[in-house]
Amino acid sequence: MKVFPRNMKQRGVALLVVLWGCTLAAITLGALATSARVESTQARGQSLRLEAFYAAEAGIERAVFMLNAREDAQRWTADGRAYGFRLGRTDVRVDISDEDGKVNLNTAPPELIGRLLSASGVDASLVPRFQAAIASWGTRGHMQASLLLAKGGFSSLDELYRVPGVSADAVEKIVPFLTLWTPDSPNLAHAAPVVVAAITGAGPEAARSYVDQVRVLPPGAAALPMLPGTGSGNAAKGFSGIVSITSRAQVAEGPALTLDVTLIMHSEPGNPRPYRIVRWVERASEKNL
Secondary structure (H helix, E strand, O other), X not given: OXXXXXXXXXXXXXXXXXXXXXXXXXXXXXXXXXXXXXHHHHHHHHHHHHHHHHHHHHHHHHHHHHHOOOOOOOOOOOEEEEEEEEEOOEEEEEEEEEHXXXXXXXXXXXXXXHHHHHHOOOOOOOHHHHXXXXXXXXXXXXXXXXXXXXXXXXXXXXXXXXXXXXXHHHHHHHHHHEEOOOOOOOEHHHOOHHHHHHHHOOOHHHHHHHHHHHHOOOOOOOOOOOOOOOOOOEOOOOOOOEEEEEEEEEEOOOOEEEEEEEEEOOOOOOOOOOOEEEEEEEEEEOOOO
């Protein structure tokens, strides 16, 4: 039997301790490196999201500025048409709609709500039930001119999601065409095809054709095209001063973010901004816009 010297045994134990320490250090360093990479990725994601947010907010500010442009050729129009620009490495698309082209949820008759549901693609068999549920929610409101809000009824468009018996899918379809801040007789010169169809009884193609004709008119055009359908409706030039602006920002190789806001285009005393925000919805997505 071979016997090893005492000092060789000690050196062997010391070597094992050193190897074990090196292994622990390597594991620790690996964990720190992984944590650093994760934090770096999160920080970059947050930075890109902020970049998208501020670009979308810049779209809102630019829309307000262009809506107030003095020259007709420069002024943006609030009839649903889209405008785009690039800010650094971010593409921004802005859609502007005058709220007077929408149906007032609190003051519209139930029959109009039903026609809007039908025109927006809700199953015909469900329309009567949805119409009755919406009409019976709360007390029917009336307009307060000084506040530009309805008294009674719905206090927000999101409240539609709380109406018993009305599916979220149906709400998603009609919310873009509803308002709380203008009278219930929509100005069809600023309306979407769904609203035009609901008011005039026109088919989808005729309603879309009318809207397309309106949106190619230059600012300051003298006349509007004839309304389609057989139902009565109003179409007039002008600007109500209450608009919905959808600003979508897409960062190159980064996230997309959308701001959907409703503004009253005059400020309160002491407010440095030239508008007042009455609705603000933020949506983020990793997909391209």
